[in-house]
Amino acid sequence: xAGVSQSPRYKVTKRGQDVALRCDPIxxxxxxxWYRQALGQGPEFLTxxxxxxQQDKSGLPNDRFSAERPxxxxxxxxxxxxxQRDSAMYRCASSSRxxxxxxxxxxxxxxxTVV
Amino acid sequence: TQLxxxxxxxxxxxxxxxxxxxxxxxxVFSSLQWYRQEPxxxxxxxxxxxxxxxxxxxxxxTFQFGDARKDSSLHITAAQPGDTGLYLCxxxxxxxxxxxxxxxxxxTINP
Numbered sequence: 001x002a003g004v005s006q007s008p009r010y011k012v013t014k015r016g017q018d019v020a021l022r023c024d025p026i027x028x029x030x031x032x033x034w035y036r037q038a039l040g041q042g043p044e045f046l047t048x049x050x051x052x053x054q055q056d057k058s059g060l061p062n063d064r065f066s067a068e069r070p071x072x073x074x075x076x077x078x079x080x081x082x083x084q085r086d087s088a089m090y091r092c093a094s095s096s097r098x099x100x101x102x103x104x105x106x107x108x109x110x111x112x113t114v115v
Numbered sequence: 116t117q118l119x120x121x122x123x124x125x126x127x128x129x130x131x132x133x134x135x136x137x138x139x140x141x142x143v144f145s146s147l148q149w150y151r152q153e154p155x156x157x158x159x160x161x162x163x164x165x166x167x168x169x170x171x172x173x174x175x176x177t178f179q180f181g182d183a184r185k186d187s188s189l190h191i192t193a194a195q196p197g198d199t200g201l202y203l204c205x206x207x208x209x210x211x212x213x214x215x216x217x218x219x220x221x222x223t224i225n226p
Contacts, residue, residue: 004157033214042121042203042216043158056213091157100207101146101165104214106157 002026004107006092012113013082021077021110025094032075033093033104034067043091049075050098082114118142119204119217127223131193136220138204139186145210147187149178152201152219194224 005024013019025032031050035043045059051072060066064082069075079086089111093104120139128134138147146165150158162171164180164187171178175198177190191198205216 031212035216040201040219040221042119042205042219045208045213045215048213050212056211058213093157098212100210100212101148101163103148103160103163104158104205106159108155108157 004092004094004105006090006107006110008110009108010111010113012115015082015084015114017082018078018080019082019112021079021090021112023075023077023092023094023107025073025075025092026096026105029094029096029105030098031095031102032069033095034075034077035091035093037089037091037109039089046077079112082112084114087112087114117218118208118215119206121202121204121217121220123220124218125221125223127225128194129225130195133190133192134194134222135188135190136202136222137186137188138217140206141185142209143184144206145184147180147184147204147206148214149187149189150203150205150216152203153199158201158203194222196224196226198222199224 007022033048034046037043047057049069064080067077089109091109093106095102148163149161152158162178167182167184169180175192202220208215
């Protein structure tokens with residue numbers, strides 16, 4: 001596609017439910033990143049993939065959070081047993097190649113609200 | 116503890132004024148990037164600086180990478196309302212591919 005696409009744009013869920021957030025990166029982009037962003041703050045790193053391999057998941061807050069990218073394209077971030085503190089904007093980004101200093105293209109994000 | 120510290124966190128000035136925002140770290144970065152984010156949108160890359168002491172210009176925006184590659188600055192000349200946004204610096208953590216961000220500078224340019 002023309003840009004990074006995330007769905008849904010907005011998700012309201014009840015505490016304790018599982019949610020799956022989808023990211024469709026720019027076609028052909030090798031690397032895919034997940035971030036969480038509080039209002040007015042910088043993105044906080046969660047995890048990233050090169051192709052289908054998860055390279056670093058050190059930013060995932062706890063074991064309720066997981067991510068996959070099984071075919072090296074679309075990625076899903078799953079949050080199990082959601083809690084109110086999980087409410088945030090979740091952003092996905094992709095870049096055309098691996099390596100340091102490459103440009104990351106961001107999607108519009110998924111606003112998750114846990115009630 | 117924030118790896119990249121940005122200052123000021125908020126800045127509100129009048130159209131036509133000049134301003135500088137800073138991004139500082141105690142760690143050395145192989146490169147730093149500056150992004151601008153507008154409400155409801157994701158961050159968009161403005162520039163990447165890779166060499167200590169490097170200066171890059173993008174119209175009225177001037178970016179500088181510190182000689183020791185621990186800090187960077189963004190200077191805007193004759194600010195315009197269209198410059199309003201959240202400015203973010205980012206860099207690869209410990210030389211790896213993982214990109215970490217500062218907390219941002221919220222800039223408002225008043226007409």
